[in-house]
Amino acid sequence: MESKESGLPLVFVHGTRLSGTMWRPVIRAVGERHPTAAPDLPGHGDRRGEPFSIPGAVAAVTEAIDALGGRAVLVGLSLGGYVAIATAAAHPDRVLGTVAMGCTTLPRGAFGAVYRGAAWLAARNPQRADRLSAFAFRRALPPPQARAMVSGGLSCEITPSIIKAVSEMDPTALLFAYPGPVWLVNGERDHFRRHERLFLRACRDGRLVIRPGCGHLTSLTDTADLTRHIRDAATVVAARSHSSSIPEGVR
Template identity: 40%
Template sequence: MKPAPVLLVHGIRSSCSMWRTVQERLDVLGVPNKAIDLPGHGSRRGEQFTIEAARQAIEDGMASLDGRGVAVGLSLGGFLSLNWAARTRHPPLAVLAASCSVRPRGLPLLGYLGAAHLFARLPDEGKAVNDAVARLVLGAEAAADLNADVAFEVMVPALRAMAAVDPLADLAQIDVPVWLANATWDHFRVEEQTFLRAARCGRLVRIPHAGHIITAHQPEVFARLVQRLALVAAR
């Protein structure tokens, strides 16, 4: 059986380049795939980021695939994939929402906003700190993919926009299979059981020995997880 095509949606301030290693593995596994840039990121830097524009980017990306596909998003991309899937007139076959099992609100969101404002005041917008931490945590190659075209300027508007997103309400509206993929070292999984209960057709997958950027720590495991869901969706 041929796997369903998948659309890859990146995290905040990154771009489609973060999927490079995963895409290489998906190609080997025979999974058709496409990675997009969200507004304000990558090839679309300078565009205004809004939730509506992000949903349209996912809609356009999915429409470019050969028929209906699987939406695969990490962190911001996961939240947005759920938000899109709950509203589109052309539902995906399934959704894989990774590293996004916590509601984007309250003290955590305020903390990220505070950090974003702080970095925005630095001469390089925090690039040196970001690059150093990424190399330390992810390794040089994965850090290079993640930071190929980092859009620091989108952090504040994107985080502010995310305050209006309710992933639990989105999950309750999605009729297709939703797999929640969380790394065991990731703080973004603290509400995973709540998210799982909210999903109509949900499944929780934990990926060991990985942090928030699962695609960097465990690209092979992540690619095979995507393949499994793409095969399930193709049935």
């Protein structure tokens, strides 16, 4: 389904230790129909070395929205999905819709402990962790997607503060605070699916999309299919925006 409305801005939000370059294949596939941005979050990419926080990440995304005209659809994967949800709750007037991928788990308890342990190990030897991450991307993804993941640099040293910040979030409360449309998009094999039904119930206007055969990273493999989901979301948002701009008496 392709929107006849052109120019609806899209802001892409990257995952942990990555940068905005991870979205290059998708942005190319989206084409020139939509203005796009893929900002680096604090501690990542061109902002490596800065401390990470959820408010700082929200500010980075909001700046990107404002640079595209002040309103946009957000698309985020993993950490990017959590940040997109937080941005939507903080600035519902700026966020037209949210596509939150691979971020429907509460990173607490035993699950959170595993990730805190992995983050601590990564931060102890970030150069080695960066190399292992790059190797994992090359094994899991086709060459164009793998190159996009690493071309902006990796920042494994920032992972402990990210895990701490995300574990202190209440994403279900943030989803409930946002009145706009939300797409929770998970790969069928994604380990971050654990609480997807809880997240869906928290949405005031939500839908759950399961992509067969995909995992957490491999959800990026089929760029055409992923782009279709994003365009479908943009179509819905554009149609709603057009409808709400028509006076009731003329509908």
